[in-house]
Amino acid sequence: MDVRDTPEQAELRRTARQLARELGPRTVADLDDEKRAERLARAVRDAGWLELRHDEGDGRPLAGGVEAAIIADALAGAVADVAFSGPVLAADLARRAGAEPAERAAVAFESDLTGAAVVSGAATATPLHAVDGMAGTDRAYVLVPDGDGYRLAQVPVGDARDGSDLTRAIRPVSAGASPSEVSARGRLLTEDDLASWTALGLALTSADLVGVMRGLLDLSVAYAAERRQYGVPVGSFQAVQHLLAEGRCLMEGALSAALHASWAVDHLGPDEARAAGRVAKAYSSRAARTVCETAVQVYGGMGNTWECIVHVYLRRALLSSRWFGDDGLQLHELQRTRLGASDGLS
């Protein structure tokens, strides 16, 4: 066992953090700077990061869940307003279905955002959401039941709009959309495929939450050291110090669980990998909410304003927590598998 980054992983972590810091928004107003956002999107694409889960040629992905999580963490640390997890998850699903990944595709999720949408009839019965597609995304993958498995199909999506998260787009799929074939020579997705894919989704959203915590703690600590009241920095008061110290611990614990989840994607069986993802997601969702709320508190009145960047982190955490299921859902699923028949709630 050696769970340190390899030299290549450490280098990727450094590079990704640097890129996110340089091209991500520094202020809320920066979110409106389209030129900057385009430079960021181009840099992410040119780095080849959107192709990490493409087929290497033998059905396996070009890079591991660990590498994808390193990038997700780095981008979230700077609330980088660029699609990453969305296209990576779409490509991963396409690869598992033996389909050529479409560049401008995202995955459509059921309205609770916990899993890929399943369309049983000739058309979608309820509104769906395509999460975190890149600019120009015009279609979303859905699953169509076929025998013991699912066929990958696609539906058209509407224009991007903001959800809680100001850095990643949500695109609506209206009820009544008809799924069309994506590939003539694909294969059926099995329950195992979907468990492994869910494991990747849980790992990436957990890593995103870790990044949010890391970035926001850095900002909050710097602010507490600088902001003065009673003639001294507010960060010299134990009442404030202890909130930030707790936040740091939560971030470190979440990181340890999230690293394991990202490794598990490619090294454990589908059910085990998904369970590892559930542990990481349950812990990091709770941790991130506490850390983000701490940051709002440490920033005081300013932390509650639109122009203070804290809410951009908090809002991003809200989407990442919900996407693939929040702590409540993960605990419910862990109970079902670990504690046996339920109390009738499931």
Place this chain on the structure above:
Amino acid sequence: MDFRDSPAEGEFRERLRAWLVDNNPGLPASSTDDEYWARQAEWHTALYDAGFFGLSWPKRFGGHDLPSVYDVILDEELALAGAPPRPSLGYLVQGISTHGSEAIQERFLPGLISGRERWCQGFSEPDAGSDLAALRTTAKRDGDEYVITGHKIWTSYSDVADWCLVLARTDPDVPKHKGITAFAVPMDQPQIEQRPLPMMNGVTNEFGQVIFDGARVAAENRIGEPGEGWRLAMTVVSHEREPGELGFVGRYAKTVKDLERTVRADPGAFRSDQREAVAWAYVEVEMLRLHVCRRLSERLDGIDHGPGGSIDKLLMTWAEQTVGHAALSVAGSRAATDSDDVALKTYLYSRAQSVMGGTSQIQKNIIATRILGLPVA
């Protein structure tokens, strides 16, 4: 990044697992029962003799010179087998090997590691808890000896210890952190009185108070230089805060497994909040296990005696106290109607974790000022 066993680690795991089949002493949990403390020495010796203890410590002192990650395997397999956790004394080994002379290390480490010589730690005093440097126990030079006078408290295993690692003031005229020196004091002398200190959950054999009334220690048993005691204490406590050094993950995982077994046996008998409490305890303990994997892997770059242990200590405390709450929740009314209930004792014991080894508040002070770099008030 690889969480899997290497071939050598896998072989070690298999050997350990096979040994545990026949050698699990089936002791009750350390946190709830005096029997554990009475038989802990036996368990330590058995683990050591079979080659499963002191894994990362030097061979010349009885260890195995293995990477620290082997301790993760040990903790996992002990928990899986329902065996007692490994004895927690890595922090003493760290203190003695970092600050003791070669002669001190040769004299004391082999007995400490093998369990042939039992140790306790005389740091805290009734008026020197969080403010450890305010300690008032004195050591006065008398020829080739020092004479120790003072009152120590929270001294784990003091009733069975052969040696006590004592912090005493040797120079009252310098600032409080600079006048402290460490000694290995033999416990078997009439000038030392040991008083058990029963804990609120009824365990009486773990903690003690130790009164030194002119106890004698050879000057050669001084550990480190005169005045080096504070630095030694910081080395010791930084590791006393690490779950990877203490082996507590195994203890928590065993409790969670027991809780899961209880609920699985009769799922309909438990409410959703009780089930969620158990699931959350599982998540906390898994997080801690994985955190220990990461921290012990980092030791492949070299051991760090820095403030990072304070982060680990808080994560460990939250995990233990979450497990304590889950135990109480699952026990239901039993914990209120039976003072011998194991869940009641597990819960009550868990409250000590945010105090022992430095309170959670002290850990937060350390993290804020030494890790986050916030200004000291």
